[in-house]
Amino acid sequence: MTVRNLDYLLKPKSIALIGASRKPKTIGAVVARNLFNAGFDGPIMPVSAQDRSIEGVLCYPSVEALPITPDLAVICTAPETVPDLIRQLGERGTKAAIVISSGFGEMGPEGKALEQQVLDAARPHLLRVAGPNCLGMMVPGIGLNASFAHVNALKGDIALIAQSGAVVTSIVDWATSRRVGFSHLVSLGGMADVDFGDLLDYMAADQHTRAICLYVEAITEARKFMSAARAAARQKPVIVIRSGRSDEAAKAATSHTGALAGHDDVYDAAFRRAGMLRVVELDELFDAVETLAMGVQITGDRLAIVTNGGGIGIMATDMLIEEGGKLASIDEAVMEKLNAVLPPTWSRCNPVDIIGDAPAKRYADALGTLLGSRSHDGILVINCPVALSESTEAAQAVVDTLKGKKHQVLTSWLGDGSAQDARHLFAANRIPTYETPNKAVRAFMHMVRYRKNQELLMETPASTPEQFKVDEKAARTVIDAAIAEGRGWLSEFEAKQVLEAYDIPVVETLKAATPDEAADAARRIGKPVALKILSVDIIHKSDIGGVQLHIKTPEEVRAKAVAMLDRIRAIKPDARIEGFTVQAMASKPGAHELIVGMADDPLFGPVLLFGQGGTSVEVVQDKALGLPPLNTNLAREMMSRTRVWKLLQGYRDRPPAAIDQIALTLIKISQMITDIAEIVELDINPLLADDAGVLALDARIKVAVPTVQPGTRRLAIRPYPKKLEERVKLNDGREYLLRPVRPEDEPIVHRMFEKMTPEDIRLRFFAPMKRLSHQMAARLTQIDYDREMAVVAVAPNEDGREELYGIVRIAADPDNQKAEYAVMVRSDMKGKGLGYVLMTRIINYARSRGIGEVYGEVLRENTTMLGMCHELGFTRKENRDEPGVVEVTIKM
Known part of the structure; x- marks a missing residue:
């Protein structure tokens, strides 16, 4: 399951609290207090055999005695009672339960068996289970606090999903003092059923959630997680922190969560591939949440610094460079403007030291001048407390300067008592503020890295370097x-x-x-x-x-x-x-010794490795990991995370290495392990690389019969499904190749769009469009083959270049129940049967995937499409909300 019935969990209209209690300092009493006092507008029914009433509300002795069927049940009873309670609730029609009780998977084989009994009781009724062994959850927007947290969270638009209840309470405590609110706070606990993948899918589609924060100890289903994470990260920021980075901590995480913890560097590769931003420390998560809550949009890595303390500005600069950022330059025109508003003793460079006696007006003048410059991507404003000026007045000047303007400004007002009013002022005006300049710089670089991960999700790879022959x-x-x-x-x-x-x-x-x-x-x-x-x-x-x-x-x-x-x-x-x-001694004087390899991770499956090779590879530890499948962009990005990458660019009299050939080697290895599931470990060390190319000197390969996940199912990301390729002949007698779309198809999608008539574009997109944006074209071509499918019809033109003549796609919901289709055929291909062929293929594909229904929306005036849908067996009905739009549906 994925999002099925999660509305009952996260948007219930009625709740039963099983195990409610009046006994002080018990979980049943704390959860009851929170449920009844958070503002939930719906019936809350306590179930208790000991108490007559709780919080002034009549108790019921059992699930059978409840007057109505609850949407959500919150269970705080002994673990051995839970399976039967779940059965009773399911039989009554309840669709969601939070099991706060502990004593399940984290307790070993007996607890695991009890947990399985819970799942077996829930499955026939499609009842979703959150937990067990969890804090509970909060949805402040509907006044729901089904947890034993010590404080109610404020309403906001950030979702927090965590395995650890302690992390949830710590973040709520921190956020409340800073007036940061949440759309949802969910403690997953043992993740017997509802897991990260489910909630990422749900939060990605939730209109009240603008950003998602994860605290991860271990995930369960790698492919499900990766698909959900990639889909969510395309739509809104996703920030993740993971504990268990060391082997010792990983063992502790296993005993705490009852789940297997994988290797941390593999998790890191997975988070990066999914387009998420990873932070390391809990306070980094807080800082990243602060930045997200204020809506700061960072577009590059050049930072300008305004400060009234020169030494503090230099410290911030050091942190910026260490984190991989750049100090912004100040162009001549801006320099002249700063000279006009700042005293002669100002620094005349970045950091812009406006001198220790800087009054509020000097802050406003310096900031206002820099806001008009395009030579930076963000501004950090720092204030050190001094007796000569009032820090709160300086903060007000910053607020006034930024009013009504789009900006990328972060602030850091140092000190304790003297800075508190300024920090509250910034928070009230949605300007990010941090206790130290280093934290502010780190937050800036969080956004830089997040932007890079997002660009990698949307970047179009070149197709030509990846052509190679395989036997x-x-x-x-x-x-x-x-x-x-x-x-x-x-x-x-x-x-x-x-x-x-x-x-x-x-x-x-x-x-x-x-x-x-x-x-x-x-x-x-x-x-x-x-x-x-x-x-x-x-x-x-x-x-x-x-x-x-x-x-x-x-x-x-x-x-x-x-x-x-x-x-x-x-x-x-x-x-x-x-x-x-x-073997002949390789004559490659000055060549770099690299290592390219692959290992099988128990959770994520095959993982690729690149780094500096040679006999000292374990000592040097210069490596980067990535998940297959790879393309050119992904291979180069993986290589760029190593120290040897800089050497490969060339230096002094040493020419650059053949970067494309090295990247292509990674792609070939990726293809090899995608094709051959029997390869469980591979090592090329050294792989010699110079300006002429690459040469493998030594290689080791370990093989075994696949047992757990045969074929491509073992990969965390589904690779290109080559078996769907086929050739067809149309009415014009010409042969076309039908194949799944690839990320490198974006250029031919643009060329096809240019050959569409304005009327055909309007009928397809429901609005006139002059050009197809990169974002939209990337979304059409960079798909998750595990959830979507797009089939293109291509053929060579008179110049031998591949041209695109039609494309059809379906996007299934996370439960694989329904899929929406869209089809586009080049205007000069009308009447040749291509649209019918494409629609037939995608319907057959949907049927083979077990999708129950394919649907779409068609303008009433698009009689050609409506006629084809009728011929294919679609039914139609008018869309009441959008006059002129017809909904077409075909059951599989």
């Missing part, structure tokens, strides 16, 4: 043979055969069974060689002297091979030795 059959032959023999690791020679099948350049390598054969192989190569032991039992060959480099003659090869055999047999007498590999 999947050859790779599978090698892997299947190893699995048939019961081997987990391929030999180096086999691993390189797999790489070659995916068009990854490898150094020339020959096999040799004996020292004599090794000498003959060296003679055939005819230049200095590397000699390596060949054994499926020896993974790290150099650790035991199984690698010899720069051997010049065949005679030396024979001698070193004999010595190598003796040495290794002494160290690892049980190792199965097949012989040796002899």
Whole structure:
């Protein structure tokens, strides 16, 4: 399930509190007090066998005795009673329950079994369960506080979803003092049913929620989470904090939540790929919430700083540079204006030090001047308390200067008592304010990183560098043979055969069974060689002297091979030795040693690795992780997060490395592990890279029969579904390729739009449009194949370039019950049957996915579309809210 019946959980009209109590300091008493005193406008029915009334309201002895069926039940009873209570509620027609009680999955196998009983009791009735072992939840907009929190949250437009109830109460306490409000606060607890994915889907569509904050210890279903997170992040800001970054903390998180905690750097890669902003500390989350609550929009990383304390300005600058931001320059025109309003002793640079005696007017003049400049992306205004001026007056000057203007201004008024009034003034006027300049700079950089993640979601990759040939059959032959023999690791020679099948350049390598054969192989190569032991039992060959480099003659090869055999047999007498590999020494002087790899995460599935390689790779620890599938933009972004990235750009007399070829190697590995589920671990180290290209010197591949999630289901993000490609002939006799849309299709979507008549555009989009925006075109082409599908019809034009002639798409709801369709055919393709073919294909696809209904909206005057819908079996009805619009529906 996903959002099904969540309205009953988050927008109930009636509530039953089971386990209500009058006994002081019990959960039943605290939840009752909160429920009855938060302003909920609906019946609240306490259920208690001990008390006659609670909060002046008559109690009921059991679920059967309730006078009406509650939308939502809040359960605070002993854990062993919960399964039967859920059964009773389900039979009565209740659709949602919050289980605050603990004693379930976090208690081990017996608790897990009890939790499963709860789910089994709920499932036949589609009753949604939040918890167990949770604080509860609050929806301030409807006066709902079904929690045992110590304070009611204020009404606002930020949703907070957290596994930890303590985090929820801490944030509510902090937010209340700062007048920050929430649309929802939900404590998920054990996440037996309702989880992050469900609530992200719900909050993304909630019109009262402008931003979403997550506190994550562990997630459950990776693909569901990624789909929901990517969808939500496209619509509104999503900020996430995750505990359990160290191995020790991860173990603690497991015992606390009853869920498995994954590796933190994998979580980090997942959050980034989803377009979310990750923060590390709880106070960072508070600061990020502050920024979001005030609606600041940051568009770049250049910061201007206005301060009455030079030293404080320099400290803020240090923080900015350390965080990866840039100090904005001050152009000549702005400099002249500042000279005119500031004293001669001002700093004449950024930070703009307006001197310690700065009165309110000087703040207003400096800020007003900078607001007119385009050389920055944000302004930080700092005030240090001094006896010569009043800090509250300076704050009022900032507020007055910003009134009626769109701005990207953050403030930091230092001090305690002297700054409190100024901070309240900023909060009342929705201007972000922070206790220290470092926190303000960090908040600015949060927004910078969030913007970059959003751009990555919407950025169109180039298509040409990603073309390469694949021989999947050859790779599978090698892997299947190893699995048939019961081997987990391929030999180096086999691993390189797999790489070659995916068009990854490898150094020339020959096999040799004996020292004599090794000498003959060296003679055939005819230049200095590397000699390596060949054994499926020896993974790290150099650790035991199984690698010899720069051997010049065949005679030396024979001698070193004999010595190598003796040495290794002494160290690892049980190792199965097949012989040796002899490979030409790669002649790439000055090449960078990189590592490209893949590992299987228990939660997110295959994860890609890139970084600085060589024998010291574990010591250097320069790496970046990413989730497949990759395209050029995603590969380059992944590479840019490493230190070696700067070296690859070239320096001094060293030319830039072939960045596109390195990125393409990552894409090839991504394709390989997408195609072949049997690969569970892969390592190319080193991958040599210079300006001429890349070359794999050594490779290791581990294989196994997939058990948990076969095929592409093991991937956290569904890859391009190539099996949906097909060729069709239309009435004009021309052949077209029907295939799923790809992110790199945006340019041909724009070209197709240019060939549409204004009337066809109006009929399709219900309004005239002169051009298709990048955002809209990206939304059409960058889809989540797990929830949406768009099929395009393409064919080469007279110049051989691929052209787009039609596109059809469906977007399913998170429950896969209904999907909305949209279709567009190029104006000069009318009457050739393309629209009918596209609609038939997408209906068949919807049926294969188990979608129950496909629907759409059509202008009444669009008789061609209405006629086609009738022919395809759609029913129609008039839209009462929008005259002139017809709703068409087909049941699957």
